[in-house]
Amino acid sequence: MIKPDRVKGTRDFDADDMLLRRKVVSKIQKIYEKRGFAPLDTPAMEKWEVLSAKGAGGDELLKETYNFKDLGGRMIGLRYDLTVPLIRYISMNSNLAMPFKRYQYGSVWRYEESKKGRYREFYQFDIDTIGSTSMAADAECVATVVEALKALNIGTFKIRINNRKIVEGVLNYLGIKSKGQVEGAMRTVDKIQKLSRDELYKEFKSYKISVEQAEQIINSLSRKGDIKPIVAEMKKDISMNEKITEGLKELEELDSYLEASGVLSECIFDASLVRGLGYYTGNVFEAVLEGKKSGSIAGGGRYDEVIGLFLGKDIPAVGFSIGIERVLDILKAGSKEEPLTEIFVAVVSQDLLPVAIKLSEKLRKKGKNVQFDLMGRNFSNQFKFANRIGAKEVWILGPRDMAKGEVVVKDMQSGKETRKKL
């Protein structure tokens, strides 16, 4: 005998959780498929050499990755995201039609500090378009997530959009070029909308960036608003280099496709957006709920160089991932699922159980969710159970009514009783 417990950071999902989850996943799934993203599933276990390959998640993630030797002595890990398995899949299936557009809903495992909203086993829900350099692919990812979030009725949201080339271009222009300095500066750029000037100066300083440089970075990258006018403004105000020019051109193209998709009003250009992950190379996206401090509920972008690092052959890619756990937490707070059982068939005495079963089968054939007594309970305890599981109606089988070929139907909400022919 043991004290039964779950592994820390893992969850059980009861009927309510599962019904909400299924509703949400199936809504999103339908939208993804309508837009040409096809389902893919990959195993939980991947070879360690795949998970730790150059171009994969990197050292930070590997530190959090569950790994073990299988009984044959081979190193195996549990996947920490759905992108590395996707890349592994692409590399094993060289004859896929391009673009390869797939979605995947599945759990991933990370040994993270376990706190509210952080799990060690949690779900991700990704779309990715592989093989296309077109900004229309980026726009399609954005439009797809916009449609999905709208369908979920999760509240007013905006898709923040930026292009990493502009950020890098501005930094490069100011002489900030070493990998460490650029990465550090990018982390601070991402906070331009959140921190005070002084705080920003201080952070930049820690990466050996002077107040003068910092000022220019902040002035260039504080812009926020509709894509087209801000791109025009930046073209006028900012000294151009190749990277900035390219980034702005990509944004202009993206804008035209977003407009054609009818989602421009949900999008906002934010020149300070960087996103945490190191591997983005072009556009980056992030969905945020308005008026809520809930952080982002979806994130993504273009990563044209990752697959190349991994495979030794360049393949462009863009993706967008809905933070499905956060979305479910938000939706769960505002909803209660309907109980599954519609009808409970109660018997006045246990010898009527076969009749109850026959009646249940008849009602189930009509599509009703029906249960009957399996506990040998007396009549009043059957009612208590029916009430507890939220049955809408109790159909009562008693010998006198049955002699008349009738059954009494009690509406559990109103308490009203009616008679039906058996």
Place this chain on the structure above:
Amino acid sequence: MIKPDRVKGTRDFDADDMLLRRKVVSKIQKIYEKRGFAPLDTPAMEKWEVLSAKGAGGDELLKETYNFKDLGGRMIGLRYDLTVPLIRYISMNSNLAMPFKRYQYGSVWRYEESKKGRYREFYQFDIDTIGSTSMAADAECVATVVEALKALNIGTFKIRINNRKIVEGVLNYLGIKSKGQVEGAMRTVDKIQKLSRDELYKEFKSYKISVEQAEQIINSLSRKGDIKPIVAEMKKDISMNEKITEGLKELEELDSYLEASGVLSECIFDASLVRGLGYYTGNVFEAVLEGKKSGSIAGGGRYDEVIGLFLGKDIPAVGFSIGIERVLDILKAGSKEEPLTEIFVAVVSQDLLPVAIKLSEKLRKKGKNVQFDLMGRNFSNQFKFANRIGAKEVWILGPRDMAKGEVVVKDMQSGKETRKKL
């Protein structure tokens, strides 16, 4: 750069696999829910002390169980079935309404010899009714699986049914009482329908069971057919002890509820059925396809003593598990899923892409699955791609037709072209 590969015994599921899987799972799910089984999901990772607790899977399974220390030094394993997590869940939620009827579809992991049809990561699909001793619960499990297998159109099948108490009773009556001898004899009883008399004698002998004893076992337990007449026959022919009497009484009760459920014609009593798992205590069930040597496609039974071993408190239970991987293999052989994409919007020149996007959005709003070119391909290569992904129609956007407010729609099967207003 690495040679990317999967972990042995694991699979990727492409769109075809996923669409079939989803169709099958959702059909079964609907039937389970109509019968009052509610969804439950539990984590992949369980504490090792849970997986290895007394009453759980036992030594043989533990040898095949993936396990590892997490970074905090705690022993963790990947679940090898869905029953142990269910028991752990019940023990952590002491106020569940009884009976607790749940279904679970999820992957499990076992380090098995990897051969065709054997995977190291595979799915199980279980129903279980916890807390009821009623034979109506057993009948409901059988009726539920019968309805599910019928809905899948998998072919003609039978549910083989037996009661372990009869087998044990017959062995006990002949003086076979030690655990080792009983378990060995049971394994051989399970082969009564498959092996010759001589082979059976030989196997029985290895458990120190004489030819005379073996003959009596075989004569008593070779019976096969409708439940009611065979129970009557056994009552007349076989020397009774308490266990046999109890087993036959349970079967009679089960029979009456199976009849009420309308599934008697799918059921067959087979007095030699034992099923592999050690923990069954009463009725055992097994679904087999007729005329095929595919083995069982579903298995289950009553296990009233397992939860008690685990929890130190007796809770009766009965379950039935569909061998979903085998079922999918059989169904896959006979089907090909419809391609997802219905319409591909082709452009005569790339500057028309925004128009293609607008049109696609319009068609998607009407519920159509639509794709457009993301590769900057010329017209003929767009057609090749549309063909490759199995699009039913290609809508062609060209400047001349568009000037007339028209689009040409090509049916990819017939090759016929029609014009539609844009």
